[in-house]
Amino acid sequence: MAAHPAAKAINTQEITDKARRDLLQLLEAVRGKKNLVLERSLAGTIGLFVKFSTLQEYGVDKVFFLENHNVDSSQRNVIFLLRGDNAKTVRTVAEQIKLVRSESKIDHEFSIIWIPRRTRVSDMVLEEHGVLGEATISELALYFVPLEQDLMSLELESSFSDLYLRKEPTSVFASATALMRLQKQYGLFPRILGKGDNAKRLADLLQRMRSEEDVNASSDPSKTYLTSFGLTPSSVVENLIIIDREVDFPTVLATQLTYQGLIDENFGISNNQIEVDTSVLGGAPAPPQQQSGTAQPPTAATKRKVPLDSSDKLYPSLRDANFATIGPTLNQTARRLQSDQQNIKQQDQSIADLRSFVSKLPSYQAEQASLKTHTGLAEEILKVTRSEVFSAMLEVQQNLLAGSDPSTVHENIEELIARDVPLKTVLRLLCLESCLSNGIRSRDLESFKRQILQAYGFQHILTLADLEKIGLLVPRESHRGYLNPIAGAAGQTATDWNAVRKSLNLWIDDVQETDPNDTAYVFSGYAPLSVRLVQCILQKSYLSGLVNTRPGSTPPTGGGWKGFEDTLTRIRGATVDVTQKGHDADASHARKTLRGSKEGPKVSVVFFLGGVTYAEIAALRFVSGQLEKSSGRRIVIGTTHVISGNRAVGAAVEKRKFVE
């Protein structure tokens, strides 16, 4: 893939490098060999920017997971590397320090590195346990971790449940801090747009932080005097678009139909990696074992980790395509590689030809290996998508998204429950219906609930209660209508999907999957609302052209949400539109001239609060590609974490059973 101009504007590589440098520096500060204790969820995140072998070079002897409670005393130095937000984690650390200290004969030297910051609560808890003085405490300001050049994630896996189930603002604050750091580096986002109540909270927090930053920056002696003028609007970033996940649950719940999306749905991508059976990758067809509805991999088989990022030869060109087109693409690639090989074998080669071939050989082999992997993966996914259950599920989903009467699909959902398909699949469909029609009729809902409890167990009373708390599965109430006069300016509490579907053209019947012309290709018909909202800002004329087919209607002009205000009032949650100016007009002007007056490529940062799906990433990349062609602009995506329907619903699903 060609280097992104946008990636140059916001250099994600820099973030990776800095994170690595900072971590290694902290490790180096502890003299000699050391044991490292990690929080399990951090292992993958750290793997994104530093290799284990590098850690070893810096004296790391053994790595333990905090959760395992097996820290031993083999090294004098013990380093804990943890997130400090959670009091429970802190408590575990304190307990382990006490344990190691009491059991071991050596006088241990403990260090704790908090990510991303040292919290007051952590100090307090450590003090309570009497270990605060025992450990050297430092912090590693790790906020955004780049997953790709155009994708930065905070990797806060719990942010969905924190935000919507527990209504905790932790991840809003973390996001604000991360975005603030971005602003410190690249200048203020000249305009902040957003949709959703949490987006509003985030935007407010950014404003507040900006005024606080003035005080902080000037009380920090290491800052240069330039900062005392305050931050000035950025010349590389055009705007920040914040999408609160709550605004668009259906997109998460729908099954993603891009290649990467389906890999995520079936294998679960975490930190750009998946874990699959070696048999899948062997290329040999897996034993023809009858699928009983669930695609459960045999547990005994050996697992292998497969990295999925742009270092792969084929993956970047495959990942965002609709899965329907993957087969042909892989075939073409296979044929091309084969003909390359034959060319070499058949024709008489001059030395020069041979040399050029040999020099290409490593890349050729890498491509071959990549082809084998992806063919294996695609076949595995195909097994699922060809299954009867999958098509039954997809039929329900597409009907709901297209706006058919939900009661027509109830029978299908009931059948799926009776057939014992995975609980999450059923819940996703029910939640999808509930979200799209602002609740399910309470009689129907009750009957579904009963069937779920019967089919999957009574422990799911808790699951259903949690889903209701999140707002994914609720009874329809009369006052949730969109024309509720009480709702007022604070924004709607419910979205009028029928109206929005029409005004933003969320459903496209004749979608082109092979050579897509609209973002709807990622769901084979449904264009994600979240992405449509971004298009409202960045592709006004395209979007309005899509809706008003009548000739003569002029596309809306102007910045921000202009032209789509009506639609926005029909979508739940507050609408954000803030323009940020520098304190000192002269200073901002001077800086602009210093930075060069020529219009560089402008970047829009799209930030998803509460997670983004791979399908949306694909759709946004598609939009970004179009923007770049027309005006040289690009999109960089930021998110709290990558989410999928199963993960969203999984936040609620009770995993325990009675009498285990």
Add this chain to the structure above:
Amino acid sequence: MTSNNPRAGWEKIGDQFYQKVQLYESVFDADLELENYFVAGAPYGGALALWRDASKVARYRTGQSTKSTIDIYSSSGKLISNINWEKGPIKGLGWSDDEKLLVVTEDGIVHCYFGLHGDFQPFLLGHGAEEYGVVSCRFWSQGFVALLGNNTLIAVSSFDEPRPRVLAQPPEGEVHSWSLIPPAYTLSRSVEVLLAIDKTIYVVDASESEDRGLSDGPFKHISVSPNGRFAALYTEDGKVWVVGSDFQNKYSEYDSKAKTTPTQICWCGNDSVILAWEDEVHMVGPNGAAVKYYYDDQVHVVADIDGVRLITNEACEFLHKVPDPLEEIFKLGSTSAASVLVDSIELLEKKSPKADENIQRIKPNLPEAVETCIRAAGDEFNHNFQKQLLRAASFGKSVLDLYSSDEFVDMCEDLRVLNAVRDFRIGLFLSYEQYCRLTPERLIARLVNRRKYLLAIKLSDFLHLPSNKIYVHWASQKVRSSSGDDDAIRELVVERLRGKHGISFETIARAAYDEGRSHLATTLLNHEPRAGKQVPLLLNMEEDEIALNKAIESGDSDLVFFVLLQLKSKLPLATFLRTISEKPVAAALVESSARAQDQDLLKDLYYQDDRPVEGSNLLLEDAMHQPQVHAVMDKLKLAARLLTDAKDPTAIMHTRALTEATQLLKMQEAFDKEITDSSGSFLGLSINETMYRLIKSGYSKRAASVQSAFKVPEKSWWWVRLRALTAARLWGEVEEIAKSKKSPIGWEPFYNEVLGAGNTRLASSFIPKCTSLQPAERIEMWVKCGMIVKAGEEALKAKDLASLESLRDKANGQQHVEIERMLTQLRPKK
């Protein structure tokens, strides 16, 4: 300092020049008996701390209080403050880089004085300091090491968050002298201590204590050079050795021929060693060459990075190696380009044409000459010579094409700053090198600590540094010292700070609070823009509710949580729950943290909030933790009981589900007793799973009883039966079912499932029953069962010629014939 000779005070030692400059005159009152005092000087020409040595007899003077104090003076002898000291003998007195005064008492209490005016934070050394007592301390720029009576060494490497750590235990024995190498200069990046014990020296760091194997001791003094590479050792027989700090090489030796051991040995820069007796100072340069200075009375030596301050009652002097640029220019008979450039400025003033001649002669070296002049101006202390050197540089650069004047301009600015602070009224005498190392920011901080606010603000503006901290310091001081009424002070402060960027009102408010003026503190705090900063102070002030509100406003969950934890520990539970009940964010945080660690709190919370469903769910979670089935049922019962009075539909549904769950567990328990096959316990399965397992194991009757007990819908029941039977391949029962007239799920699933299990014969029997399907679909179904003929018949019935023809291609043998027959039947007769 008005000497006309730039070489005044130069002294040649070996082949290097040293200069002793008088910085200030009549420093101390003549009555002050310096010989009775300990003197410690802060690095970079900072403040001096004087403490009367209690072991020496002092002359009683009238009017002098007998109270013990630590007196802080500037280099020029101006008293900055007195710190009352009534905490017993001092075993260590030293300064950090940022002018924090550290006072270590014998029992291991460290008082860290910041801001030069008696504000302090104490901390304990611990590790047996109380028991064995502190013997002495050695300091470096960011920390210190204390030596205890049992030779234990305790290191503290940060004063912001002091964490005393024990170094490796050195051997027993009398410590003759000791010193340390600061962490920045050791290979291990942790502090190393050199201890002279017996005849050798031990090097001690965090992990080991190593004998260097010397045999010429005992060494009465050890001193490490500022760059940590050399050490000076003083032997019992009056010799000074200079060795590498790794003890591999010996560089020079000097015999002092003194009978008494010097009181002090320290380094002057990195290449000469100072030996000081009461009234005599020897300076030993490289290769053992030395010069001696004699004084009338007590002289104290304060070492700095590039020289030493010599302090007597009359004067404060600075002894240092003449910096290279100055030596290059002013050395007698120097012919360097820079020297010529300086000469030509004199000629120019005399309007002599030789000036230009000189310039032309050194033209090739002119850029370097200009640079040397600029650097020399920085190193020069005398104003007149500074000017002369800068003029020379200016003249030189005017001749050059394309010369960037940045360096020149910067130097001019720096010199103005340096000259301003060197004034005796300020008394901060820094060399240029010290200034560069100290940084302008920290210089300004030093001015602020001396309460020279006006100069600090002027210098900040001059250097384009933020001045907000100065204002804040000023305001805090104002609040502390003025006794006017609260509103007047507040107005004064707020008025004065209006329009200034980045003022931390929190600091000012804290100062007011510390003075006990909480009303003033509260009003000042309202001007603080950072909510987060307001919170801790508000908590101190017991303004709990406001603190919680501010914390929520800040959006920082850590802060909210912090406040909540504090509140929880100090308020009665009911009050605490009431406080949070109207604040959703706080309530959410309490809820989610309690979920992880404090279920009881959660129960109380739900009870107080009247949320029975949540409370019952909590018990349901409890139930899941119980290993015994009866315990589970008890918990479920409790959960249901909580809901008895609730009337909303959710509660009703939950109650029913909970009763059913208990009922199911009872049935499962019974099944476990009755059925003893290898498939394991029924407990924990769902209703459908239970029926499935029962049918699969051949207990269809029992399954049916489950179905009726829980009113499982017909459709689910049929599906479960179908799946279980096909999975167990109980074809007989499937056939039984197939005899029924109607299936609530239609017959197609039967066909699919049975076919999927591989029984084509049985599967095909369902095809005729699928009456609702299109003929084409049925044809396909027949084909899947391999029954082409049947498919043909279906096509024939539907008069579907095209399908029939395509069937012909699939057919073989006898089938082919049949299909052909049908085809002819169907084709229009010609």
